[in-house]
Amino acid sequence: MELVLASGSPRRFELLQLLDRPFRVVHPDIIEQQHPHERPLDYVERLAREKAEAGAQLCASEGLTNAAVIGADTVVVCADQVLEKPRNEADYKQMMELLSGRAHQAITAVALHHNGATTSKVVSTTVYFKHLNAAEIAAYWQSGEPKDKAGGYGIQGRAGKFVTHIEGSYLAVVGLPLYETEQLIVQVEAAVAKDNYER
Ligand SMILES: Cc1cn([C@H]2C[C@H](O)[C@@H](COP(=O)(O)OP(=O)(O)OP(=O)(O)O)O2)c(=O)[nH]c1=O
Numbered sequence: 001m002e003l004v005l006a007s008g009s010p011r012r013f014e015l016l017q018l019l020d021r022p023f024r025v026v027h028p029d030i031i032e033q034q035h036p037h038e039r040p041l042d043y044v045e046r047l048a049r050e051k052a053e054a055g056a057q058l059c060a061s062e063g064l065t066n067a068a069v070i071g072a073d074t075v076v077v078c079a080d081q082v083l084e085k086p087r088n089e090a091d092y093k094q095m096m097e098l099l100s101g102r103a104h105q106a107i108t109a110v111a112l113h114h115n116g117a118t119t120s121k122v123v124s125t126t127v128y129f130k131h132l133n134a135a136e137i138a139a140y141w142q143s144g145e146p147k148d149k150a151g152g153y154g155i156q157g158r159a160g161k162f163v164t165h166i167e168g169s170y171l172a173v174v175g176l177p178l179y180e181t182e183q184l185i186v187q188v189e190a191a192v193a194k195d196n197y198e199r
Helices: 010-017 040-061 089-099 134-142 158-162 170-174 178-198
Strands: 002-006 023-026 067-078 081-083 103-114 117-129 163-167
Touching: 002 010, 002 040, 010 170, 023 040, 040 067, 040 103, 040 117, 067 089, 067 178, 081 089, 089 134, 103 170, 103 178, 117 170, 117 178, 134 158, 158 163, 170 178
Parallel strands: 002 023, 002 067
Antiparallel strands: 067 081, 067 103, 103 117, 117 163
């Protein structure tokens, strides 16, 4: 079984390295569009599963049929609004004004596809932001950090100083919850070992 990360996120690459298992990376391209009335938790989980499954197809097209492929997705949810990557500075500003001085959910789903089946877990973390003034919001955009991050911020970067506390998983906010990811891998490994034993 070969482990594969289906992601272009440098955060997910760095985090997955911490599991000390060799893996390769593929870059599937999927459409990230919430369905009407789709709950945020369901949306994030669907995207993680679609990324893992699209990654498995890419692997299969390269002749790698025994891959265990990881996909993940992160969104921020605040006041019933789903915040993904900001489209531009104005979009970013709206996000920061919404997040300022209140709590929101950072939701990450991780999925693992192996041998035609996909398993997944969703982790929701509550993140509390201090009140942000216009100068702080403008300066943070100039840092370049917000552009490629859900909700327009990176807790692991300069936005760390905006966060008063969290309830949940820090690594899930950054993009890949390691405990849950390891659990999914171990479950698949156990199923493969059982299958080999019974043959
Ligand atoms: C909230 C938050 C998000 N993020 C990042 C994690 C993800 O890379 C990104 C959310 O976008 P995603 O669409 O989940 O992922 P992605 O497009 O970066 O990568 P992939 O190829 O796997 O689809 O936001 C942080 O780095 N720090 C944070 O605090």
